[in-house]
Amino acid sequence: MGTSGLVLLGFLLFCLGVFGVLSRRNFIVVLLSAELIFAGAGINFVAFSDLWRNLTGQVFTVFLIAVAAGEAAVGLGLLVALYRLKHSANVDAARDLKG
C-alpha cells in the first residue's frame, strides 16, 4: 500500500469520526468518534514521515497522542458533569442555552 492508500485510510477514519460526532446521541460515543479523527490524522503524519524519511511527522504524532489524552481527560470531566446535572449521557440533554 503506497502513501495514497494510507492517506485514503486516514481520510476514511476522519470521515467516519465526523459522521459519528454528528450522528450519535451518546456523549461517550461522540468522544470515541473524536478519537477516530485523531487516529486518522496520526496515520497521515506517520505515512508522510515514512515517505520522506523525516522524523517530524512521528514527533507530531507523539504530541497528537498527548493532546488526545488531554482531550479524553477534559471530555470525561464534561461527561461526569453532564451526567450529574441531567442524569443522562445524551448530548441533547444539554440544551439549557437554547432560547
Next chain:
Amino acid sequence: MAFLWILLAAFIAACALGVVLSRSPITSAVSLLAGFLGVGILYLCLRAEFVAAAQVLVYAGGIMVLYLIGVMFTDSEALRLTRQAHFQAWPAFFLVLALFLWMGHRLYRSEFTAEPPVLRVAVAAGADQEASAKTALAERAGLAKESNPRQVSVALFRDFLYPFEAASVLLTVAVLGGVFLAKKEV
C-alpha cells in the same frame, strides 16, 4: 505483501465502523480499542516503532481505561433502549459520503513523491540554503542508522524541546480541568 496491507486497512476500517454504528457504548469502546491496536501495527509496519509503542501504551492502556470508566459510570439499560441516532444522522451521512467521495477521489489520484519538501524549497531559494539543507539531510541519513526510539528522542529533546514542555503544561491543565469539571459543585 499487498494483501496483508489491505487486510490491516480493512480491519482498521471495520473497527472504525463498529465504533460509529454499534448500539452499545461498550461495544464502541472495545471496537475502538481493537482499531487502535490495528493502527499500532500499521505504525510498526511504517517503521515508527516509538510511536507504535506510545500508541498502544497511551491509547490502548490509558485513554481506553478512562473511556471504559466513563461507560461504567453512565451506561444503563434505559439509555441503550432509547434511540441511538441523532435526528441529523441522515443529513450527516450524505454530507460525509459526499466529502469522502469527492476528496477521496482526489487523494487517490494524487501522486506523492519521495523527494523531501525541505530540499525542494531550498533549491527554489538558492544555492546557500541548498547546501545547508543538504547537510541537514546528510545528518539525518547518519541518524537513520540509529534505532527509531533514539532518533525520535533526539528530535524530541533537541528540535522540539519547547513544544515538548508546552505539551506537559497542556496535560497538567487538562488534568486540573477534568478534576474541576467533575467536582461536586460546578
